Amino acid sequence: MEKTAVKVTDLVFERPRGAFRLAVSRFEVAAGEKVFLHGPSGGGKSTFLALIAGILKPRQGEIVVDQSHMTGLSGPARDRLRGEKIGLIFQQFNLVPYLGIIDNVILPCRFSPQRLAAAQQGEGSVRAAAERLVGRLGLEPALLSRPVTALSVGQQQRVAAARALMGRPPLLLADEPTSALDSELRLNFLSLLLRECSEAGAGLLFVSHDRSLAADFDRELALSDLVSESTSLAHAAQAGGQL
Amino acid sequence: MTKIACLFSLALKSAWNRRWTLTLVMLSISLSAILLVGLERLRGQVRAGFVQAISGTDLVVGARGSQIQLILYAVFHLGGATNNIGWDTAQEISALPEVAWTVPLSLGDSHRGYPVVATTAEFFDHFRYRRDQKVNLSTGRPFDDIFEVVLGSEVARKLGYHLSSSLVLRHGMAEAAPEHSDKPFTVVGIMEPTGSPVDRSLLISLRSMEAIHIDWRGGVPVPGFRVGPERVRHMKLEPREITALLVGLKNRSKVFSLQRSINVRPGEALTAAMPGVALDQLWRLVGGGEKILWAVSILVTVTGLMGLISAVLAGLGERRRELAVLRSVGARPLDILILLAFESLILTAVGTLIGLGVLAGLIAILGPLLKELYGLSIVLSAPTVRELALMGGIIASGVLAGLIPAFRAYRLSLGDGLTVSV
Numbered sequence: 001m002e003k004t005a006v007k008v009t010d011l012v013f014e015r016p017r018g019a020f021r022l023a024v025s026r027f028e029v030a031a032g033e034k035v036f037l038h039g040p041s042g043g044g045k046s047t048f049l050a051l052i053a054g055i056l057k058p059r060q061g062e063i064v065v066d067q068s069h070m071t072g073l074s075g076p077a078r079d080r081l082r083g084e085k086i087g088l089i090f091q092q093f094n095l096v097p098y099l100g101i102i103d104n105v106i107l108p109c110r111f112s113p114q115r116l117a118a119a120q121q122g123e124g125s126v127r128a129a130a131e132r133l134v135g136r137l138g139l140e141p142a143l144l145s146r147p148v149t150a151l152s153v154g155q156q157q158r159v160a161a162a163r164a165l166m167g168r169p170p171l172l173l174a175d176e177p178t179s180a181l182d183s184e185l186r187l188n189f190l191s192l193l194l195r196e197c198s199e200a201g202a203g204l205l206f207v208s209h210d211r212s213l214a215a216d217f218d219r220e221l222a223l224s225d226l227v228s229e230s231t232s233l234a235h236a237a238q239a240g241g242q243l
Numbered sequence: 244m245t246k247i248a249c250l251f252s253l254a255l256k257s258a259w260n261r262r263w264t265l266t267l268v269m270l271s272i273s274l275s276a277i278l279l280v281g282l283e284r285l286r287g288q289v290r291a292g293f294v295q296a297i298s299g300t301d302l303v304v305g306a307r308g309s310q311i312q313l314i315l316y317a318v319f320h321l322g323g324a325t326n327n328i329g330w331d332t333a334q335e336i337s338a339l340p341e342v343a344w345t346v347p348l349s350l351g352d353s354h355r356g357y358p359v360v361a362t363t364a365e366f367f368d369h370f371r372y373r374r375d376q377k378v379n380l381s382t383g384r385p386f387d388d389i390f391e392v393v394l395g396s397e398v399a400r401k402l403g404y405h406l407s408s409s410l411v412l413r414h415g416m417a418e419a420a421p422e423h424s425d426k427p428f429t430v431v432g433i434m435e436p437t438g439s440p441v442d443r444s445l446l447i448s449l450r451s452m453e454a455i456h457i458d459w460r461g462g463v464p465v466p467g468f469r470v471g472p473e474r475v476r477h478m479k480l481e482p483r484e485i486t487a488l489l490v491g492l493k494n495r496s497k498v499f500s501l502q503r504s505i506n507v508r509p510g511e512a513l514t515a516a517m518p519g520v521a522l523d524q525l526w527r528l529v530g531g532g533e534k535i536l537w538a539v540s541i542l543v544t545v546t547g548l549m550g551l552i553s554a555v556l557a558g559l560g561e562r563r564r565e566l567a568v569l570r571s572v573g574a575r576p577l578d579i580l581i582l583l584a585f586e587s588l589i590l591t592a593v594g595t596l597i598g599l600g601v602l603a604g605l606i607a608i609l610g611p612l613l614k615e616l617y618g619l620s621i622v623l624s625a626p627t628v629r630e631l632a633l634m635g636g637i638i639a640s641g642v643l644a645g646l647i648p649a650f651r652a653y654r655l656s657l658g659d660g661l662t663v664s665v
Contacts, residue, residue, distance in 0.1 A: 055570070076575045083573015090571070093564045096253075098260030110249040111573035165574070 003031040004064070005171040005203025006052055011061030013051055022047055022243030023239045024061070027226055029203040031066075031170060034194055036214040037207045045207045048223070049173050052205070053086055054078030066170035073087030073106055083112040087202070089174040094160035095148045101139070105130040108169075115167025122168070125234040133162040136199075137192050158191075161193050165200050172197060172204045176212065189215065250578060253569075254585035254586035261558060263507060268547075269594040275544035276598025276637055280630050282540050282604070286533050286628070288621050294522045299371030300346075300487045301498045302490040303506040303521075304328065304336060304505060307512035311528075314521040314531045319440050319505060323416075324350070327484040332511045336465065336488060341497045344369050346489040349452050349482060352423075353416045353556030357398045359445045361485075369491055372439040373620065382406060389451045389480070390472060393432035397442040400615075404430050412445075412455060414462065417507035421463065423455040426472050438620040459607075490515075544637060548644040551590060555583065557647035563655055580646075580653040587645020591638045599626070612625035 008027040012022065022044045029035050029234040039045050050056040052063055054070045057078075065085045070078060082088075095104045106126050109116035116126060123129035135141070137158040139197070148156060157177055164172050174193070178186040194216055197204045206217065214220040258265060297318045306326035315321045330347075337345040346369050347406050349361035367385050370378055386393050392466040394404055404410065413422045413490075428447065434443055457478065458470045472480070492498060498517060505515035547595040566579050576580075606623045613619040628633070 053571070076577070079570070079575040080574055082571070088571040090568075092569065096565050096568055098256045099253075107569075108572040111246060111578075 003067075004066075005029045005031050005033065005066060006205065007062075007064045008052070008223055009062045009064075011051065011058050011063065013047065013056060013058045019025040019045070020047070022051075022227060024048070024226055028128065029171065029205050031203055032198070033200045033219065034197060034204040034217045036211075036217035036220045037205060037223060037226070038209060038211050038214065038220070039207075042079050043211060043223050045223055046175055048226075049175055049205070049207060053088060053173060054082045080112070083108060084114045085171055087166070087169045087172040089157070089160045089164045089172065089177040091176040092153065092156075092180045095156055096213065097147075097149050099148065101134060101144050101146070101148055101151075101159050102127060102130045103133060105166055107163060108166050112167065115169065130162065130166060133165055133196070134159065136196060137162050138188075153180050154189060157181065157189055158192065161189070161196065165196050165202065166198045169201065170202055172202050173205065173207075175207045176209070177206075178208065179210070186213070197198075246578070247581070250582045251585050254582050254589055257582075258586050258589050264558065265554060265590060268550050269590055269597065270590075271547040271550045272591050272637070272641065273592030273598035273601060275540070275547040276595040276634065277312075277602045278540040278543050279633050279637065280599060281602050281632055282533075282536055282603075283627075283633055284606070284621060285619070287627065288619060290526060290530065292620060293526055294519065295373045295516045297489075297524065298373060298491045299370070299375050299491065300368070300518055301492045301495055301503070302502055302515045303487055303518055304333075304490055304513055304515045305487040307514050310514060310516035310521045311525050313487065313514055313516050314518060315523060316350060317489075318518065318522070320360065320444065321348060324486045327486055327503045328481045328488065328513060329484050329511055332513070333485055333488045336490065336505065339496070341492050341494065341501050342490055343493040344491045346370060347449060347485040348487045348489065349449055349484075350411045351416075351440025352414055352452070352455070353420075354398075354410055354412050354445050355402060356418075357395070357402075357443050357445055358416070359412055359447060359452075361447050361449045363449055366446065368442070370489070372437050372441065373607060376437070378441055379435045380432045381435040382420070383430070385432055386446065386448050386451070387431070388429050389448060389454045389476060390426060391431040391447070391451070392428040393434060393446040394430055395434050395442040395444045395446075396436040398445055399430075399433045404433075406430055406433070410445075412447075414456075414459070425469065426455045426550070427477070427610045428471070430640070436614055438614065449482045450480040453482050482545070544640070546638055548591075548596075551587060551641060553646050554569075554646050555586065555645060556651060557598045559648060559655065560651055562652075566652060566655065576653045583649030583652045584642055584645050587649070588638065588642050591645075594641075595634050595637050 007030045008024055011022070011024040013022045037045060047056065051058055052065070052070070054073070058071060061071065065081065068080055068081055068085060073081060096107065099107070106119070109119050109126050119129040121124045123132055131144070134144070139155060139158055143151065143155065148159060151159065157180070158179070164174070178189055181189060190213055194204070211220075264630065301315055303317045305317060306324060307608065308325050312322060317322050333345065333347055336342065344365060346362055347366045350358060352359040364385055364539065367378060380393070381396065387654070391624050398404065410430065411422050411424050411427050411429045414420045428451070434441060454475045458465050458468050459473055492501065502515040502517060505513050569579065571583070603623060606621055610621050613621055
């Protein structure tokens, strides 16, 4: 049986008072697979990612991340599972402003002993692992001493990608991570991200409304193909927002 | 690094990142600490100064009356004695086998509002204040001859007297009372500041007291009868009566039995009071003002803590994304609550320590001045258990107050999850 980074089965999610409903009968990302998910703004993409990340809890269905059941877990247990198995990249404002670049990158290792152990196993020390990652993502060593708020948006996104990859989580969730970048930086960032995911063997679920980015992914999906039932999408936009 | 250590480190870095915004909050907490701890120290010292206005004296003996009144006039020279005690009676008490020493006090006269205390040279040997401290002369010598006076530090400073100054005593405490102008006194000594009523006293010998009243009867000069200062020197000047007698015992365990025996003694009706006990009772009567000061400083502390709450709450809006990032890497909402609580802990702890430092500086700078001007002995020393408890109380209150924004952040992070629009 092929190993999956994430597997979703018979998922149903409802906002209170029926403002929004999302139903996905079956979805999965294989280990190391890179999936491009597109759809219109407000279509429920962020809600779907929040469900996979264990932030939102579905009414029914099953979400399995790297063979661990997310559904049915308590809130703290979902938080722990997310810390261990999932790397997240937001559209922007990805970094903790008062931490340096390396401290931002090693943040997941502070909350997950597994990722800490994985990082240490690879490079000997967590700091060395972080420095290697930011180096591979094209950040010059001279930049490391600068505060993260002094970095360009493109540089910040690379730091965010390094953080998401830190400790080799089996699944990366990225929600519109390139939308704040210009076209050249966008392609550059994407190619670095895909390369590093391959290197780490991580599954990637990349969400964007820009289908021109889909070419280098293993698979491209529209949210409408995935969703068996979705209502009140306009409300969903208000309720879910962007990651 | 454990998760708790990581959260503490994050809280530290976060607070440092917002240091300019948080400085005012911290200063208001420092001010609270200065007020609360400073007031406690002042209260402790004032109380000690009051309760230990006299120390080492086991009993104060006076005419029959209330013990508190006896202490008020014998120690603080406030009010007046309803009656005096006979010199013979005082001599008899001095001769009791339990008694190690006695110091007679004769009161009633004044100089420009300051009380005159007539006593003997034993006063300088046996009178103690504040934990057995001896009274010392800053300049000059004790009185020896009649018409010699030793001044308390405040009397000398306020009235501008120095050695060899000449002054005249007034009969009684009233401003309009007649003066003993025919028998001026010469200043022969000035006491060091003590923070006790001695600072406000003029000390003369019992013989001097007799000498200035030799030609007085019933509070007025005897008409047509004058005894000049030179003539009075050659007269027998043994006091007939005194106001009170300070008594020191050979063995302090006998104090209760001696007090009882003096109080029920046949003959002249006497009251013997234990100064420590009576002063403690008196402090309970007069110490009510401290409660108002307490209330004010607690209000200042509450205001400081409200500032802390509002500053942290106001900052939460712009920190929601940062909290969401922490949630994305596995932080639980409880971790967010702990993070915010740590921030409050750091703010109040640093604020309190700064306050303590400033207070120590103020005591070092102003302490000698307060002693000089007001006789208040406030010394730089390690914090007392009560002061440490107060500081702990400020920090604990800060953490508790910080739980309000922390709980708000907890709720926000539960609701926001990873989806914050900023």
